[in-house]
Amino acid sequence: MSALREVLRRMLFMRRFEEAVIALFERGDFEGHYHVYIGQEATALGALDAIPPTDYMYTTHRNHGHLLARGADPTGLMAEILGKVGGLVGGRGGSYHAAWPEGLVPVTSALVAGNIPQAAGTALAIKRKGTDQLVVCWFGDGAVEEGAFYETMNLSAMWKLPVLYLCENNSVPAPYRAMGQYPSSTHAARSLTDVVAPFGIPGHVVDGTDYEAVRQLVTELAARCRQGDGPQFVEARTSRWPGSYGLWPAQTGGPFDVRWVWEPAGAPEEVREWTASSDPIVLLGQRLAAAGQLDPEGLSQLDQEVKGEVATVVEEALAQEDAPAAQTLAHVFADR
Amino acid sequence: MPTMTYAEALCQSLLDTCEAEPNLIFIPAAFGGLSPHAKSFAPFYARFRDRIYPAPISEIALCGIGVGAAIAGLRPVIDVLSASFLYQGIAQVVNEAANVHYMTDGKTRCPVIFHAMQGVLPGEAAQHNRCLSAELWNSPGLEIVLPASPEDAAGLWKTAVASPNPTVFMDHQLLMGMTAEVPAHVEPIPFGQARVVRSGRDVTVVATLAVVERAVRAAEQVEASDSISVEVIDPRTLVPFDEETIVQSVRKTGRLVVADETIRSCGVAAEVVARVQERCWGDLKGPIQRVTLPDVPIPFSRPQEAVVAVTPEKIAQAVRLVARYQ
Missing domain, CATH: 3.40.50.920 (Rossmann fold)
Structure with missing residues (x-):
């Protein structure tokens, strides 16, 4: 349980980090479209805690949570989002293309399904070199609508490539998260796991708000992948945070309040139902509280620590210079 | 100097580069296309069968697999056959491969080779005759190679294999039978030298x-x-x-x-x-x-x-x- 308390602390850090991102955007500290991971924190942590840092990872436009859970430097990520010189990729990529090449997150395509064949290609390289690595490939349910997804499922199944396809379906109502078929308004299949079945790729559904369930499933699938069984497909189901309903993230209902763990009904109406049924922080906090591992005072203290850490991250990132104009033309090509 | 066809010179260069670079792989490989000189590549197919992946008709996935394989240390050649077919995979060429090095501030390299035959062929009509040099030139980050002679095909291929960048190597089906004197050992020809x-x-x-x-x-x-x-x-x-x-x-x-x-x-x-x-x-x-x-x-x-x-x-x-x- 003390390990789960640490998980809660990391989830809280991700939440406060992204609340800070929204606030920075709203006061004009950076421009451009961006996406937050609020409500999906348990999925990234559960999956990546099951994967060693020697495995590759490909993420998407919604990458903040994946990169933080992977262990990327938060100040580097915040600086990247702000276009600063000390960003993970020098301020070149922004939120869309934040990546961590040193941490085997080689590049981030922000195009839906753009990363899926790339992950398969890296898995082909692994297979050819004969190491026991694998590739984690994150994408959203929208990627299952793209042609590149189907071509890559076929190829990776034929070639038995060591890839874990982690599909995050972040639009599932709470009652459907853990089981059963859930139809999508934009897909004819009854369930996303049905889509990979004809390719012989095992498909698994997991409640993406449940850290332990995700971690256990990914641990098991990673072992199968490393044995040479070929790709695995996971649909991790979460419920969309109301702040991500619109085209732009919004701090709907105000910042998260740790007291909602004990009293979700106290959350503002716009987020009340989601908080009670679907917020992974609330759900885990309630479990820890029920087990006597967490009390309001303890969580409040934890939150103050986390807020302090995030404030430092923001301060340090904002203090950096913008990626300089003089470097604009650099790195179109690599030197021979 | 021996006289060789364009196809024979390119084949010799394939043999040399496969010998020198163990990470050079081909997904798939169909050099020479429908030309009668396609048979000149037989020595390459016979000797390096283990480097060639027969593949489904899936250009967008194959081009992306080339990107990911190159990032992880292979030297993949994605053979899309005709330049016209490159349109089926173009997103991974112009909007992924071309951007990798720049988007990562120079941290990640993507030395993938996209191979295609380009040029107008008699009777091939509107959809199989597309010439993409200009579209590709409009996408910063790609090297574009157009060999017009047997020696250039062989020498430029060697430079393409050694390149740290995504490279589009486009030969021409009608050139496969062109003959010329070619040195017994062709040196790599630097890019950017007319x-x-x-x-x-x-x-x-x-x-x-x-x-x-x-x-x-x-x-x-x-x-x-x-x-x-x-x-x-x-x-x-x-x-x-x-x-x-x-x-x-x-x-x-x-x-x-x-x-x-x-x-x-x-x-x-x-x-x-x-x-x-x-x-x-x-x-x-x-x-x-x-x-x-x-x-x-x-x-x-x-x-x-x-x-x-x-x-x-x-x-x-x-x-x-x-x-x-x-």
């Missing part, structure tokens, strides 16, 4: 790929009929582009014709013209002429096909036109 195919005093002709040889025939025609001395220059790579060799030639001749099989509007010729006028305004004796495909899809009918084709006769006509300016 070849002066033929020296001349009066008119410079810049041409690419299969059009280079047509430009030489045009030069021979006008020299015999009109005593016009023509210099023919093949840039060999569009990216990097050897502007200097062309500028030096135009400063000498004062007249330029650009001949290429991309579409006229925003085509390769248009870009060459723009660059030359920026640097040679005072040296030019008259307007520059382009010989290109017109702004029309490629028709199937023979008489219609003849209207659009880039031929030695059309190049000769353009040379005569510019030669009138003094």
Whole structure:
């Protein structure tokens, strides 16, 4: 349980980090479209805690949570989002293309399904070199609508490539998260796991708000992948945070309040139902509280620590210079 | 020096590079296409079968697999066969491979090779005849290689395999049977060095790929009929582009014709013209002429096909036109 308390602390850090991102955007500290991971924190942590840092990872436009859970430097990520010189990729990529090449997150395509064949290609390289690595490939349910997804499922199944396809379906109502078929308004299949079945790729559904369930499933699938069984497909189901309903993230209902763990009904109406049924922080906090591992005072203290850490991250990132104009033309090509 | 076909020289280069680079793989491999000279690649298929992945018709996935495999240390060659088919995978070429190094601030390299045959073939009509050099040139981050002779095919291939960047290597089905003397051991030919195919005093002709040889025939025609001395220059790579060799030639001749099989509007010729006028305004004796495909899809009918084709006769006509300016 003390390990789960640490998980809660990391989830809280991700939440406060992204609340800070929204606030920075709203006061004009950076421009451009961006996406937050609020409500999906348990999925990234559960999956990546099951994967060693020697495995590759490909993420998407919604990458903040994946990169933080992977262990990327938060100040580097915040600086990247702000276009600063000390960003993970020098301020070149922004939120869309934040990546961590040193941490085997080689590049981030922000195009839906753009990363899926790339992950398969890296898995082909692994297979050819004969190491026991694998590739984690994150994408959203929208990627299952793209042609590149189907071509890559076929190829990776034929070639038995060591890839874990982690599909995050972040639009599932709470009652459907853990089981059963859930139809999508934009897909004819009854369930996303049905889509990979004809390719012989095992498909698994997991409640993406449940850290332990995700971690256990990914641990098991990673072992199968490393044995040479070929790709695995996971649909991790979460419920969309109301702040991500619109085209732009919004701090709907105000910042998260740790007291909602004990009293979700106290959350503002716009987020009340989601908080009670679907917020992974609330759900885990309630479990820890029920087990006597967490009390309001303890969580409040934890939150103050986390807020302090995030404030430092923001301060340090904002203090950096913008990626300089003089470097604009650099790195179109690599030197021979 | 031994005489070899373009296909034989390229095959020898494939053998040499596979020998030297154990990470060089091919997904799939169909060199020579429908040409009778495709059989010249038999030694490569026989000796390096384990480097070749037969693959489904899945260009977008294959191009992306090339990106991911290159990032992780392989030297993948994604063979899309015809340049026209590159459109099926184009997102992974122009919007993924081309951007990887830049988007990561120079931290990640993506040395994938996309191989295709490019150029207009008789009877192939609108959808199988597309020439993509200009579209690709409009996507910063890609090296573009257009070998027009047996030795260039062999030497430029070696440089492509050693390149740290995404490279589009486009040969031409009609060139597969071209013969020339080729050194027994071909050295890598650096990118960005144009070849002066033929020296001349009066008119410079810049041409690419299969059009280079047509430009030489045009030069021979006008020299015999009109005593016009023509210099023919093949840039060999569009990216990097050897502007200097062309500028030096135009400063000498004062007249330029650009001949290429991309579409006229925003085509390769248009870009060459723009660059030359920026640097040679005072040296030019008259307007520059382009010989290109017109702004029309490629028709199937023979008489219609003849209207659009880039031929030695059309190049000769353009040379005569510019030669009138003094």
